[in-house]
Amino acid sequence: MNCDEANILMHALIDGELDAGNARAVEAHVGSCVTCAKQMRDFRDMRRAMGAASLRYRAPEHLRRRIEEKLPAGRTGHASRRAVLQGFSVGAVATALAASGVVAIVMRNDDQRRILGEVVSAHLRSLQGQHLIDVQSSDQHTIKPWFNGRLDVAPPVVDLTAQGFTLIGGRLDYLDAKPAAVIVYRRRVHVINLFCSPSPGEADRGAVMESLQGYNVRHWIENGLDLWAVSDLNADELKEFGQKFEAATRK
Secondary structure (H helix, E strand, O other): OOHHHHHHHHHHHHOOOOOHHHHHHHHHHHHHOHHHHHHHHHHHHHHHHHHHOOOOOOOOHHHHHHHHHOOOOOOOOOOOHHHHHHHHHHHHHHHHHHHHHHHHHHHHHHHHHHHHHHHHHHHHHHHHOOOOOOEEOOOHHHHHHHOEOOEOOOOOOOOEHHHOEEEEEEEEEEEOOEEEEEEEEEEOOEEEEEEEEEOOOOOOEEEEEEEEOOEEEEEEEEOOEEEEEEEOOOHHHHHHHHHHHHHHHOO
């Protein structure tokens, strides 16, 4: 195992999400590599710091004044005790709402980054081991039925061979501790893993391109499915793959 591979899997090791074989491989590499050992310590220190930290948000003074100005004034021109208490009460509610919004944004962004790391780690594991494909076929009508009974929803499987992306099979994997379908394509010598995870209730969301540890990832949500295409293919070609896939599923 080299340093790039170890860096990808470190977070999963710290979170207790690696299988025993990969966990031993990462620990063996960290034990023999000074740079990765320091990186592991930094990750663990950061995790402890985040766990100990409390997210706080204090409403600015001008917001409190604006709220108090909206409250009824007393007969003498000074705020009554009730008005003052109301002002503090409204201010506390506003602060709580603002804090909850900040926390929700932080948690959502952190969750997306965590799953992005899982996607890249799963892609890497599929290339290193013997678990790239559970059902090998270039026929979409063979691959799609294979997932029946293995997932709550049927994943979209399309043949893009004519567009330059060869369908080679599919497998069952896991994202966020939930089963996910993976449709596997090949572009020249590059493998594209397309993860399809049920996401009921989520609104459709346009594609976003990201990269992690040298791998490009295209993420979008469509028809109740969370879709992640990951490959070492260059970003433009992976974007092209995603666009052709979306176009084919909308026919």
